[in-house]
Amino acid sequence: MAFKTAIIGLGIMGQRMMEHMTLHPEFVVEKFWDPNAVACEAAWKLASNSVVASSPEDAMRDAEVVYIACPPAPRRAYALTAAGQGKAIFLEKPLGVNISESGELVKTLTAAGVPAAVNFTQASGRALTNISQASKCGELGDLIGIDIIVTYPQWPRGWQHTADWLRFSDEGGMTREVISHFIFFSERILGPLKLVWACTNFPAEDNLCETHVAARLVNEAGLPVTIMGSVGGAQPERQEVTIKGSQKSRRISEFSIDTVSSGGPFVPTNINSDDTRATSLKAQLDHLALLMAGEPNSLATIDEALRVQILIEGILGSPCPIP
Numbered sequence: 001m002a003f004k005t006a007i008i009g010l011g012i013m014g015q016r017m018m019e020h021m022t023l024h025p026e027f028v029v030e031k032f033w034d035p036n037a038v039a040c041e042a043a044w045k046l047a048s049n050s051v052v053a054s055s056p057e058d059a060m061r062d063a064e065v066v067y068i069a070c071p072p073a074p075r076r077a078y079a080l081t082a083a084g085q086g087k088a089i090f091l092e093k094p095l096g097v098n099i100s101e102s103g104e105l106v107k108t109l110t111a112a113g114v115p116a117a118v119n120f121t122q123a124s125g126r127a128l129t130n131i132s133q134a135s136k137c138g139e140l141g142d143l144i145g146i147d148i149i150v151t152y153p154q155w156p157r158g159w160q161h162t163a164d165w166l167r168f169s170d171e172g173g174m175t176r177e178v179i180s181h182f183i184f185f186s187e188r189i190l191g192p193l194k195l196v197w198a199c200t201n202f203p204a205e206d207n208l209c210e211t212h213v214a215a216r217l218v219n220e221a222g223l224p225v226t227i228m229g230s231v232g233g234a235q236p237e238r239q240e241v242t243i244k245g246s247q248k249s250r251r252i253s254e255f256s257i258d259t260v261s262s263g264g265p266f267v268p269t270n271i272n273s274d275d276t277r278a279t280s281l282k283a284q285l286d287h288l289a290l291l292m293a294g295e296p297n298s299l300a301t302i303d304e305a306l307r308v309q310i311l312i313e314g315i316l317g318s319p320c321p322i323p
Contacts, residue, residue, distance in 0.1 A: 002028040003292055006063035006087075008056050008078050009070030010034035010043040011163050013092055013119075017067060019046045020281040026289040033059040034070075056081065063087055065115075065292060071163075072097050072171045076105050079116075083108060088115035088292055093184075094176050094312060095305040102309055106302045115291045117299035120184040120308075124283035124298045127258045128185060130269070131243055131250050135189055140245025145224040146190065148182045150174055151238040155209065155231040166209070169202060169316075173209030174229055176312055181255070182241040183217070183225070184300060184308050189243055190219040195311055198227075198318035215315045227315070256280060 005027050007014055014034070021027040033053040034040050040052045053059035056078055060066050065088040068078050076096055082089050089109065095118055096102035109116045122128045134140055155174055156166040166172035187193055198215035202208065211232060217225040242251045251259045251266050256276035259266035290297035 002026050003088075003289070004028060004030045004062060004064045006030065006053070006059040006066045007032040007043075008034075008059060008066060008068045009092070010036070010039040011069065011071075012160065014067075014069035015039075015043050015046060016277075017069060017119075017281065018043055018050075020278065020285060021067075022047045024282065024285045024289075027065075027285060030063060031059040031061075060085060060087060065090060065288070068092060071165045072176070076101055079105060080108060083112040083114050083116075086112075086114060089117075090288055091116070091118045091302075091305070093118050093120055093300070093305060093308075094180055095302065095309045097171055097176070097309075097313070099306075099310055099313055102306055106306050109302055115294075116302050117288065117291055117297075118302060118305035119284060120181055120300040120305070121280050121284060122181060122185050122252075122255060123188075123300045124287045125256055125280050126283075127252050127256050128188060129298070130258065131252075132189060134248075134250065135243065135245070139248060140243070140250065141247030142245065143190070143223055144244040144246060145226065146186045146244065147242040148179060148186070148225065148227045148229075149238060149240050149242075150178050150182075150229040151233075151235060152231045153233060153235055153237070155211075157237065168207055169209045170207070173316070174231065175200070175210060175213055175316055178239060179213070179227060179229055179315075180308050180312050182227075183311055184304065185241055185252070186217070186225045187304065187307065190223055190225065192307060193217040193219055193225060193311060195314040195318075196224075198315040199320040200316055200318055201320050210316065212320075213315060215318075217311065 029047050029050045031051045031053040066082040067090045069092045196216045200210050201212040213229040215227040240253045249261045258269045287297040287299045
């Protein structure tokens with residue numbers, strides 16, 4: 001039988017996941033909740049057989065798994081409530097914004113023994129799987145490092161206008177929202193990373209999120225991960241991570257477009273999908289079902305998510321010197 005699911009938070013990701021859960025044979029969305037009545041109405045149109053809950057606790061009551069897609073700050077409280085009821089937990093990233101609180105959350109979830117994972121969307125994707133295999137079998141030659149580049153004409157992006165919290169430094173910004181995905185990806189390839197240096201610019205308004213970021217991370221062997229992000233200017237969006245090898249390099253653009261170079265221009269591999277977002281979300285749900293069944297899976301663990309959060313908050317906590 002399908003796993004009974006509750007969804008807490010019905011913004012962009014909550015509605016997107018709800019839509020794909022209704023299509024997946026191993027999940028059924030029984031109840032959902034959001035403090036915004038308009039968001040609840042929009043979500044109900046995606047899953048009219050589901051029930052709008054009266055509270056988060058009501059939504060969780062009969063669920064087997066709770067998907068938590070609200071903004072970062074309240075996720076910890078909802079996760080603790082779900083864990084106290086013995087529910088499996090699937091969290092949006094980042095794990096949180098307060099490192100101490102997130103560390104305690106990881107300890108509590110681990111002690112509770114409930115299945116728990118974080119939705120870094122590339123975790124189960126073919127691009128990460130194929131590049132991991134290519135790096136391990138020597139197809140890329142010796143690994144040289146990883147470059148992460150993201151640029152946006154505006155932040156939040158146009159389609160994120162309803163998620164106003166993304167423009168504030170307390171919870172939002174491109175570093176938490178996007179670069180975190182690529183740091184997770186990099187750790188899956190290179191192993192645990194540590195922050196060497198970072199330089200992050202913020203607007204004059206002290207409550208707005210970062211506009212420029214540069215950072216250097218290294219793995220245990222000293223291989224570098226170089227990060228550059230910027231907001232502003234008449235330019236297209238750019239989201240890419242390049243895994244550099246001595247023989248070949250692989251570049252992932254827009255989260256799933258996989259290309260390869262032997263020194264010349266990057267050219268497409270043959271593993272790209274016609275519908276990358278749908279393919280990615282289905283893969284994540286396939287692996288969530290494996291997690292629920294106690295089977296090996298590729299989802300990001302809560303320990304991995306905590307490591308990423310520590311790196312992200314370290315970068316954001318390193319403002320550039322004032323000239």
